[in-house]
Amino acid sequence: MWKIFVGHFTLGAFLSKHGIKGVRCPHCASYVENMWHVFWSCPHIQRWWNTLFLIPIWSVKSTKFDATFLLFDCTNSVVNWIKGRCIFLLLRNIWMLRNFKMFKTKMQTPIFSWQYCKAQLRLDIMGMAPTERAPFAALLNEI
Numbered sequence: 001m002w003k004i005f006v007g008h009f010t011l012g013a014f015l016s017k018h019g020i021k022g023v024r025c026p027h028c029a030s031y032v033e034n035m036w037h038v039f040w041s042c043p044h045i046q047r048w049w050n051t052l053f054l055i056p057i058w059s060v061k062s063t064k065f066d067a068t069f070l071l072f073d074c075t076n077s078v079v080n081w082i083k084g085r086c087i088f089l090l091l092r093n094i095w096m097l098r099n100f101k102m103f104k105t106k107m108q109t110p111i112f113s114w115q116y117c118k119a120q121l122r123l124d125i126m127g128m129a130p131t132e133r134a135p136f137a138a139l140l141n142e143i
């Protein structure tokens with residue numbers, strides 16, 4: 001997430017400053033590829049963000065990408081952990097799909113869904129110390 005916010009990715013907008021013109025969004029081909037478009041505003045990507053906000057852990061839906069951090073509730077670390085992991089999985093999926101389409105990489109991108117997030121979260125919880133697992137597993141079973 002930090003790399004995205006500081007613009008640490010080589011995208012079409014960056015390449016065009018260095019003489020490589022015409023790199024378009026690999027999803028819609030309608031826009032020059034830039035950070036804002038690739039991770040947030042592309043209609044193909046907005047569908048995934050909408051899927052994320054369907055997960056019943058959010059009390060509000062972010063309307064701006066740079067306001068995503070405001071979604072975290074500072075009172076419940078277990079909820080925040082689930083939110084953070086789901087956002088991470090979404091951003092990772094967006095980046096994997098972008099690279100799959102852009103570079104024809106062989107790595108298939110999983111479909112982003114709550115079932116996918118839940119399966120990943122269960123694996124994360126299994127990797128925790130047995131004494132720490134209980135509140136995470138309990139909350140995951142409730143959602």
Ligand SMILES: [Zn+2]
Nearest residue numbers: 025027028042
């Ligand atoms: Zn696009």
